[in-house]
Structure formats: structure tokens, C-alpha cells
Amino acid sequence: MPQLILLSSDKDKYQRLIESAQLPDLEFVTNPAQAELALGEPKAIRDALPRLSQLKWAQSIYAGVEPLVDPSQRRDYVLTNARGVFGEWMSEYVFGYLLFLEKRMLDRIKAQQSREWKRDESGTLRGKTIGLLGVGSIGTHLAEMAKHFGMNVKGFTRESEISTQVDTYYHGNDLLKFAAGLDYLVSVLPRTKGTNQLVDQAFLQALPDHAVFVNIGRGNSVDEAALVEALQEGKLGAAVLDVFEQEPVPVEHPFWSTPNLYMTYHTSAISYPEDITKLFIENYYRYCEGKPLKYIVDFEKGY
Amino acid sequence: MPQLILLSSDKDKYQRLIESAQLPDLEFVTNPAQAELALGEPKAIRDALPRLSQLKWAQSIYAGVEPLVDPSQRRDYVLTNARGVFGEWMSEYVFGYLLFLEKRMLDRIKAQQSREWKRDESGTLRGKTIGLLGVGSIGTHLAEMAKHFGMNVKGFTRESEISTQVDTYYHGNDLLKFAAGLDYLVSVLPRTKGTNQLVDQAFLQALPDHAVFVNIGRGNSVDEAALVEALQEGKLGAAVLDVFEQEPVPVEHPFWSTPNLYMTYHTSAISYPEDITKLFIENYYRYCEGKPLKYIVDFEKGY
Numbered sequence: 001m002p003q004l005i006l007l008s009s010d011k012d013k014y015q016r017l018i019e020s021a022q023l024p025d026l027e028f029v030t031n032p033a034q035a036e037l038a039l040g041e042p043k044a045i046r047d048a049l050p051r052l053s054q055l056k057w058a059q060s061i062y063a064g065v066e067p068l069v070d071p072s073q074r075r076d077y078v079l080t081n082a083r084g085v086f087g088e089w090m091s092e093y094v095f096g097y098l099l100f101l102e103k104r105m106l107d108r109i110k111a112q113q114s115r116e117w118k119r120d121e122s123g124t125l126r127g128k129t130i131g132l133l134g135v136g137s138i139g140t141h142l143a144e145m146a147k148h149f150g151m152n153v154k155g156f157t158r159e160s161e162i163s164t165q166v167d168t169y170y171h172g173n174d175l176l177k178f179a180a181g182l183d184y185l186v187s188v189l190p191r192t193k194g195t196n197q198l199v200d201q202a203f204l205q206a207l208p209d210h211a212v213f214v215n216i217g218r219g220n221s222v223d224e225a226a227l228v229e230a231l232q233e234g235k236l237g238a239a240v241l242d243v244f245e246q247e248p249v250p251v252e253h254p255f256w257s258t259p260n261l262y263m264t265y266h267t268s269a270i271s272y273p274e275d276i277t278k279l280f281i282e283n284y285y286r287y288c289e290g291k292p293l294k295y296i297v298d299f300e301k302g303y
Numbered sequence: 304m305p306q307l308i309l310l311s312s313d314k315d316k317y318q319r320l321i322e323s324a325q326l327p328d329l330e331f332v333t334n335p336a337q338a339e340l341a342l343g344e345p346k347a348i349r350d351a352l353p354r355l356s357q358l359k360w361a362q363s364i365y366a367g368v369e370p371l372v373d374p375s376q377r378r379d380y381v382l383t384n385a386r387g388v389f390g391e392w393m394s395e396y397v398f399g400y401l402l403f404l405e406k407r408m409l410d411r412i413k414a415q416q417s418r419e420w421k422r423d424e425s426g427t428l429r430g431k432t433i434g435l436l437g438v439g440s441i442g443t444h445l446a447e448m449a450k451h452f453g454m455n456v457k458g459f460t461r462e463s464e465i466s467t468q469v470d471t472y473y474h475g476n477d478l479l480k481f482a483a484g485l486d487y488l489v490s491v492l493p494r495t496k497g498t499n500q501l502v503d504q505a506f507l508q509a510l511p512d513h514a515v516f517v518n519i520g521r522g523n524s525v526d527e528a529a530l531v532e533a534l535q536e537g538k539l540g541a542a543v544l545d546v547f548e549q550e551p552v553p554v555e556h557p558f559w560s561t562p563n564l565y566m567t568y569h570t571s572a573i574s575y576p577e578d579i580t581k582l583f584i585e586n587y588y589r590y591c592e593g594k595p596l597k598y599i600v601d602f603e604k605g606y
Contacts, residue, residue, distance in 0.1 A: 096398075103400075105399070125395055268425075
């Protein structure tokens with residue numbers, strides 16, 4: 001009889017949702033020492049790890065699991081994260097912001113404030129080239145939506161080539177070749193040692209001056225000082241940032257007032273208990289049947 | 304040997320594009336009395352009509368052809384308009400603005416100006432219901448994109464049911480039934496007698512209070528005073544208007560300062576000579592072969 005502990009600020013909601021699925025043999029416990037299974041925010045699971053002496057499987061309700069893959073933490077259990085549920089959120093966010101910029105929405109609002117019938121031409125996504133830095137579950141969804149908008153898609157990954165909607169893949173040393181000619185660059189990279197400062201000065205210089213950079217991955221992948229400089233010098237069209245090296249961003253950080261930089265405070269995707277519960281239920285049946293779980297995190301890779 | 308007159312502010316570009324297609328037997332003329340074919344803006348064609356004594360076919364470079372279907376004008380020629388080329392533009396515009404609102408982009412910008420890490424939750428298009436007032440070539444494109452975003456689609460038309468992506472069609476007296484429960488309403492209606500003030504006070508009252516109204520059709524379909532009232536009283540979430548009863552909108556019009564009303568000055572779609580030339584070439588071959596042309600306007604219906 002597997003015993004589950006809920007370590008989430010939404011734990012009442014999770015309990016209701018999981019109970020209504022009437023999973024066989026599952027029992028809820030509140031004492032960490034009794035729990036074989038845990039579900040919750042990565043930080044909350046990490047804080048409970050020393051007391052989770054029976055832990056065999058933990059389900060993170062987020063995609064990013066940095067607190068749990070930190071080398072100082074135990075790794076004697078199976079960690080699964082949330083995948084396949086954020087692609088739609090990320091698509092809405094990315095294409096929403098690209099359209100916000102192409103359609104000059106702020107200019108239109110300013111013209112309205114001055115009662116000016118101002119017909120500056122809009123841009124279009126059609127025929128543009130988007131580059132995806134990281135093509136996993138979210139990147140695959142982005143590539144598909146980009147195709148619906150008539151775009152060309154380039155993808156940079158370590159080695160995988162999952163999505164068939166990516167026109168051209170780049171790996172390894174081809175990072176600057178990947179950057180050349182991009183109209184839009186979207187980073188979906190997780191925080192790992194290998195992704196630190198991948199978007200650095202050289203990368204930013206390789207992008208066309210009109211390019212738009214969107215970061216929905218993690219803040220560590222960006223050289224923030226180089227990004228500010230590129231925007232201030234007009235070497236980059238715009239940046240839309242949902243994630244940052246330090247969150248919340250300190251009040252004195254130059255980002256707050258950098259021109260053509262849009263901040264969205266880590267709101268691009270929302271972890272809905274309804275979505276996560278589906279993943280948990282699917283994996284719970286596999287767990288009971290002794291099958292390998294889905295969405296297993298590789299502690300070494302960090303995702 | 305068909306003789307074509309170009310009546311467009313882009314006539315040099317059209318001439319280059321059409322010439323490079325090397326159409327058999329086609330000759331360009333500048334004297335209206337010699338022209339059997341005309342291509343251009345509807346107003347320019349209308350102004351030339353009295354002198355176009357040989358006119359057999361006119362290709363409008365716009366979708367809306369009000370100046371030419373006016374009952375005071377001759378109708379002894381075939382009029383074709385631009386179709387199938389604006390769907391992508393309109394899709395980008397409509398879903399761009401819906402995402403602009405759902406993602407609270409203006410709030411995020413205001414928070415940034417006050418250096419506030421403000422994590423209000425974003426909304427989503429997924430699972431929402433969009434209602435298309437008019438489902439022709441543009442509406443069909445919108446329905447398809449709505450499906451890519453996981454939305455429910457309702458359509459209101461006179462009688463046609465062209466798009467298979469529309470979940471439920473409404474006709475005739477079911478206008479208020481169509482309005483009930485819509486999260487978003489998009490009007491793609493052309494200016495005709497039958498579309499005057501279709502979106503009136505009763506229609507606006509039938510919409511949920513949070514609904515967003517987008518008008519990319521023509522301004523005549525809206526009771527503008529009722530729309531202002533609905534927004535002022537919080538009976539409508541927002542309105543995004545590209546078209547208006549009178550354009551440019553007079554400086555004293557209440558629209559300029561109505562809350563949650565976004566004006567875009569008839570910029571949602573751009574008529575690209577490259578796109579229109581393709582339609583013209585396709586139809587030119589049909590014309591020469593004596594086949595019926597595509598995209599023929601019904602002078603009575605007005606579209």
C-alpha cells in the first residue's frame with residue numbers, strides 16, 4: 001500500500017483531485033517518515049528529503065528541478081518532473097509576445113492616447129526564422145506552432161533531434177552558425193552546468209540587429225550584462241525575459257529600465273494541479289505495475 | 304491581346320511583378336479607353352469607370368469593394384476581389400491581441416516601470432470559446448488557428464458552412480444564441496445592407512461581461528454608441544477595433560478615450576503586390592481560356 005505525502009502549497013486541491021481518481025491502494029500520509037511517494041514543489045521536497053527515509057519516487061509539479069539535482073542532495077529515489085503540460089502555455093507566451101512586437105501594439109496605444117490616426121505598417125511572423133535553443137517537449141510544441149504561422153525553424157540541441165517540425169538542427173560547436181540570420185531566438189534551456197552563459201556577447205553579436213530574444217528557460221543561460229549592452233547599443237531588437245539569474249530581480253538591476261526589454265516575472269507557464277495530477281495518475285499505475293516511470297529526471301544532466 | 308491598366312499607388316511594383324510572369328498576349332496601357340482589364344484600389348477603379356469604356360474584368364487589390372458595389376455604379380463587367388491572402392494577417396492580428404490581453408502585457412509593462420516583481424496569473428486561450436461573425440476565407444483561417452490553440456469555435460453566417468473547423472454554426476435568428484457564452488467575438492463581416500448594426504445593444508448584452516470583441520470586418524456592423532456604453536459600464540471585457548463607421552475616426556469620437564478599447568487604424572491586413580499578383584495571374588489564365596474567374600464579387604450581396 002503506497003503512502004503519498006503532498007508537499008505543495010496546493011496540497012488540498014491535489015488531495016481532492018487525486019482522491020477523485022480513486023487510485024488503487026493509495027494512502028495519504030502527513031508524516032514524511034512513512035512516505036514512499038512524494039508530490040510537490042521541488043524546494044518543498046528538498047526540504048523534506050532528510051526525513052523522507054522511505055522515499056522511492058518523487059513527482060515534481062514544475063519542469064525545473066534545480067533544488068533536487070543539486071549534487072549535495074541524495075539521489076537514491078526516482079525523480080520525475082512535469083513535462084508535456086507547459087508547451088501550450090509557452091506557445092501562447094512566445095507567439096503572443098512576438099506578435100505584440102510585430103503588430104507594434106505599444107505604438108498603437110500611444111497613438112490612441114494622442115488621438116492620432118497612425119497607420120504604420122505591421123510586421124508579420126510569416127516567412128521569418130525562429131531559432132529554438134533547446135528542443136524537448138516545450139521546444140517541440142513551439143516548433144509546431146511556428147509552422148502554423150508559416151515560419152522557418154532552426155533548433156540547437158546537445159544531440160537529440162526529437163521534433164520533425166525543425167527544419168535544421170545544430171549541435172556542438174555550431175552555436176554561432178545557429179544564431180546567424182535568426183529573426184527570433186527562444187531559449188528553453190534548463191539550468192545545468194552546460195547551459196551557463198550560452199547566450200554570451202559573441203552569441204548576441206552573431207544575431208542580426210533586429211532579432212528578438214525570448215527567454216522562457218532559465219536565467220543562467222544568459223550573460224545579463226552583455227544583453228543589456230546589446231539592447232542599449234541597438235545591436236538587438238528586443239528581449240522578452242520571463243526568467244533571470246536572480247529571482248525576484250533586485251530593484252537596482254539594469255533590466256528594469258533597459259530599452260526594448262520586457263520582463264514578465266516568471267509567469268509564462270502555470271503549473272495547474274489538474275494537469276500535474278494527470279501525469280501523477282499515469283505514473284502511479286506504472287509504478288504499481290513495476291513499469292519504468294515516464295518523465296524521469298537524469299540527476300547528472302539536471303533535466 | 305488583352306490590355307491592362309494599373310490603377311494603383313503601387314503601379315510600378317505591379318508592373319514589374321506582372322511583367323516578370325511573362326503572361327501571354329498581355330499588354331499594359333495607360334489610356335483607360337483602351338483597357339479591357341483593370342487592377343487596383345477599388346476607389347481608383349471607381350473613379351476611372353466612366354472612362355473605362357472597354358472594361359470586361361477588374362481585379363480589386365483589397366477584399367472590401369464598397370466603392371464598386373455601390374448601386375450608383377455600373378455593373379457591366381466582372382469584378383474580382385482579393386481573397387485567400389488576408390487570412391494569415393488576420394490570424395496574427397486576432398490571436399496576437401487576444402494573447403496581449405490574456406497575458407496582461409500592459410500590466411507587466413506598468414509593473415516594470417515601478418520595478419515591481421508582480422506575478423499576477425496569466426490567462427490562456429486553451430479551452431476558451433471564440434465566435435466568428437462571418438466565416439468566409441478569412442474566418443476559415445481564423446477557425447483553423449483557433450483549433451491550434453485548443454479553442455472551441457462557433458460561427459455565424461447567412462447560410463454557408465464552409466469551414467469544417469467550426470464546431471457549431473448559427474444562422475438567421477440565432478444571433479443572440481450565438482453570442483451567449485462567447486469568450487471572444489470576432490467580426491469579419493463585409494459592409495453590406497444586411498450587416499448594418501448587427502452588433503447592437505441586445506447583442507452586446509447577450510455576451511458575457513468578460514468577453515473581448517475584435518472587429519476586423521467593417522465598422523458599419525457595430526452600434527458604436529452601444530459599444531462605448533458597454534465598455535464604460537463594465538459589461539464587456541475589451542474591444543479591439545481595426546475598422547470604424549468613419550475612417551479616420553474623428554478626433555472628438557469617444558472611442559479614443561474609452562477604457563479597454565484598443566484602436567489599430569485599419570492596419571490589421573496589408574495588401575502585398577506579391578500576393579495580389581498571384582491571384583491576378585491565376586485569373587488571367589482563366590480569362591484567356593474563357594473559364595469562369597475565381598473570387599468573383601456578387602454586386603447584389605456586396606462581397
